[in-house]
Amino acid sequence: MTNTAETRTVVVTGASSGIGRASAETFARMGWHVIGTGRNPERCEEAVTALRKMAAPGARVDFVRGDFSEMADVRRVASEIAALTDRIHVLVNNAGGVRDGLYRTSEGLEATFAANHLAPFLLTRELLPQLERAAAKSPAGTVRVIAVSSSGHMGCPDMNWDDLMMLENFAPAQAYCQAKLANLLFTRELNRRLAGKGIVAQAMHPGRVSSNFASHGDEAMQSYMSQNECITPEQPARTIVWMATDPEVGRKGGRYFHDLAEAEPAPQACDDAAAERLWKESERILDTVGC
Numbered sequence: 245m246t247n248t249a250e251t252r253t254v255v256v257t258g259a260s261s262g263i264g265r266a267s268a269e270t271f272a273r274m275g276w277h278v279i280g281t282g283r284n285p286e287r288c289e290e291a292v293t294a295l296r297k298m299a300a301p302g303a304r305v306d307f308v309r310g311d312f313s314e315m316a317d318v319r320r321v322a323s324e325i326a327a328l329t330d331r332i333h334v335l336v337n338n339a340g341g342v343r344d345g346l347y348r349t350s351e352g353l354e355a356t357f358a359a360n361h362l363a364p365f366l367l368t369r370e371l372l373p374q375l376e377r378a379a380a381k382s383p384a385g386t387v388r389v390i391a392v393s394s395s396g397h398m399g400c401p402d403m404n405w406d407d408l409m410m411l412e413n414f415a416p417a418q419a420y421c422q423a424k425l426a427n428l429l430f431t432r433e434l435n436r437r438l439a440g441k442g443i444v445a446q447a448m449h450p451g452r453v454s455s456n457f458a459s460h461g462d463e464a465m466q467s468y469m470s471q472n473e474c475i476t477p478e479q480p481a482r483t484i485v486w487m488a489t490d491p492e493v494g495r496k497g498g499r500y501f502h503d504l505a506e507a508e509p510a511p512q513a514c515d516d517a518a519a520e521r522l523w524k525e526s527e528r529i530l531d532t533v534g535c
């Protein structure tokens with residue numbers, strides 16, 4: 245399947261709910277070719293039907309379902325996306341969230357680290373040919389990879405290098421904060437590696453958002469979210485779409501944004517050596533599961 249010169253293609257992971265869905269809706273209204281991913285069959289079905297209804301004339305909406313805590317599934321999703329388009333202009337790595345405990349996947353990985361960090365790492369790697377093909381025909385800086393991270397990364401002083409999946413001493417909130425720090429380190433190293441190709445990688449914090457997020461977490465997370473005021477998913481979606489399209493955002497990658505503005509990440513998210521080390525560790529872990 246080929247795209248017309250006018251159509252820009254965006255992949256939004258986690259488009260079956262919350263922030264990803266609100267972002268996918270905006271891209272569809274703007275006439276883009278939107279490829280969403282999700283996990284829950286009913287939510288995916290409902291989302292694709294609604295997105296197609298609201299899409300602008302000329303827009304196209306596809307959906308691919310998969311469990312991003314399973315790396316084999318991430319690879320299958322990537323190959324199904326590659327069958328839908330030969331060019332990707334924007335990849336929004338949004339899927340993820342908290343869990344209420346330690347879950348080992350069928351591949352032996354810890355589910356929070358797998359879905360929030362290893363999945364976007366692997367998906368981006370698998371979709372690089374499509375991103376590079378888009379970049380070859382686009383002005384520099386207009387092809388972008390966007391990570392939906394969290395200010396929660398500030399609660400993680402460093403990666404737990406001896407046990408990245410925290411299998412020895414697991415705590416759901418710490419595992420989540422570490423995975424969100426990993427999003428920022430990955431963005432940093434990805435941006436460095438893609439600099440010569442005209443592709444920029446950026447990260448963002450959506451804010452405290454009313455979505456399905458808390459329903460996957462433990463009681464402490466659920467009560468924290470219910471006791472604090474939350475914004476609607478449309479608000480961070482505006483920032484994501486702005487990050488995908490604004491000329492200034494494409495000027496320089498490796499940055500962190502919140503609410504339509506650049507923000508300051510924690511110092512541990514700006515550590516080039518840690519970013520490179522995480523890249524190598526991620527490759528090593530993926531190697532152990534045959535990816």
Ligand SMILES: NC(=O)c1ccc[n+]([C@@H]2O[C@H](COP(=O)([O-])OP(=O)(O)OC[C@H]3O[C@@H](n4cnc5c(N)ncnc54)[C@H](OP(=O)(O)O)[C@@H]3O)[C@@H](O)[C@H]2O)c1
Pocket residue numbers: 257258259260261262263264281282283284285287288310311312313338339340341342359392393394395449450451452453454455456457458477
């Ligand atoms: N909500 C907040 O306050 C908040 C704050 C900071 C950062 N974030 C981040 O924002 C992103 C979006 O979260 P949200 O608030 O929009 O939550 P949400 O409503 O629960 O949406 C999460 C999306 O990711 C998908 N997803 C989650 N785990 C997955 C997995 N293992 N495999 C495949 N898909 C998976 C979900 O799919 P299904 O629904 O189909 O299962 C859904 O489409 C997440 O990365 C989250 O960490 C959220």
